[in-house]
Amino acid sequence: MNRIIIDVYVLQTVPPSNLNRDDTGSPKTAVYGGVRRARVSSQAWKRAVRLAFAELLDSSVLGERTKRVGESLAARIRTLDPSLSNEDASALAAEVFAASGLAKAEKKKGEAKDVESGYLLFLSHRQLDNIAAAALESKRAGTALDKKRFKELANTEHSVDIAMFGRMVADMADINVDAACQVAHAISVHAVDNEFDYFTAVDDRKKDAAETGAGMIGTIEFNSSTLYRYATVNVNALHETLGDAAATRAAVEAFLIAFARSVPTGKQNTFAHRTLPDAVVVRVRDTQPINMVGAFESAIQETESAGRVKLAAAALTDHVLAVESAYGERPVGSWVTQVGEQTAVLTDLGKAVTLGELVTGVGEQIASALGQPA
Structure with a gap:
């Protein structure tokens, strides 16, 4: 069986939010390309994916x-x-x-x-x-x-989630499981500065007009961003752990849906930040995984004629084609799910399809590679 690597690239815009906090309650950040970016840790998004599995897969094939x-x-x-x-x-x-x-x-x-x-x-x-x-x-x-x-x-x-994300048992290392899936920390394609929301809350039982002031005051830190997200799945390793071609296909299909549609829930009641991606690009390779984060080493700066999403889509398209050309990489399959004209340039990487069609297409290619009927 040839090597099967699935690379998933996502562009996703989130409004003012605090998806993933550090120990002080501030949104996590990272310096990349010399500027500070919004960041959502891989652990936070993997947790969101695992929770989404519960709606996509039977409990018997999951773990706790x-x-x-x-x-x-x-x-x-x-x-x-x-x-x-x-x-x-x-x-x-x-x-x-x-x-x-x-x-x-x-x-x-x-x-x-x-x-x-x-x-x-x-x-x-x-x-x-x-x-x-x-x-x-x-x-x-x-x-x-x-x-x-x-x-x-x-x-x-x-279980599928153990096979995907691995297991480490410090006191019994011989039952450790190597993860078939790797998830990068999501970072914004542009520079960010965290902001503060000063809020007040009024006491509902305060009826006397002479009694002024709020019942409490506070601040919440937030930012808004267009995120670049990346994950890769080693289908061969997944198949080895699960031991069944049909289960492997079902696991990959569930992962693609969960990774595209899930969002970490940090401060969601305050910000209602849940969005769907502006674009999802999947490349199936037979060589190695390739993170295309280099497309955003130079931070995106929107202009009057083009916003961050449009510029990010163009930068990702150019970088993917340049890297694959330089290294002779030829993906064995490619699908693009994109929304609107802002991300239309990504169709240079593959045919535009719905997310459902993307998932089915990847699933059929995996079934074929594993010798199963589509």
């Missing part, structure tokens, strides 16, 4: 990342054997994770307590179900679920 592993496993044990009390299910779950070495069994006032791992533990729903079933089987046989068996169950039937 939590420290509250005992609570999750105990619930599954109780589902399989309702005759067990909550305390007995929690005790059994604690024994399992204690045997695995990932959490310590604890007791509080003589009663079993749902154990927690020392860090976020990422397990697929199927893995948790299988571990719960094995725990009950061991209990009935009067034996204990050992670490070796736990590792076997935790290292098979990986």
Whole structure:
């Protein structure tokens, strides 16, 4: 099977917003090309994609990342054997994770307590179900679920989100999963200066006209930007982890939809910032992933005749064609979903299609490459 790399390039404009905050509550930024840019971390957007998966894929092919592993496993044990009390299910779950070495069994006032791992533990729903079933089987046989068996169950039937974004287990490195997907930090194509919104809130029970002033005052920091976003998926690595061509295609299709339509939710009630991309460009390659961020090393400066989106679309088109020409890169497939005349130049990179047609086209190409019927 030839190498299959999917590169996704997105231009997206967001209004005044604070999608992703730093430790002081300010919108994250980065210096690139000598100027400060708005930035949304890859972690923030991957989280948004994972949440979007829940609406696109069945729960059975997804996972959960939590420290509250005992609570999750105990619930599954109780589902399989309702005759067990909550305390007995929690005790059994604690024994399992204690045997695995990932959490310590604890007791509080003589009663079993749902154990927690020392860090976020990422397990697929199927893995948790299988571990719960094995725990009950061991209990009935009067034996204990050992670490070796736990590792076997935790290292098979990986979920789509684990396969996409990887898993690191510090205390059990041999069940780590390499991520098939890499997501870049989104940055604005232009320079930004964060601004402050000074706000006041009035006390609804303040009726006396003589009692003036606000119930509270404060400030919220924000910026607005046209973002360049990039992600890449190694289909071969994804297929190796999932072990099934149909599942691999479904995972990629779900990712494309989720990456295009998801937005981090930081301060969304304050700013209602949810937008859809101005353009989505997908290039399928058989060589290596290529981030085209160099198109914006020189910050975009809008003019009277052209705004940031139009100039950004032109810069991205020119840079993609220049890089691919210089290095002899010939994508094996290309699709463009774009909105309006501002991004029409991007059709030089591929035929303009709807997002649905783009997703179907990529899916069919993956099916063909993996030897599956389209």
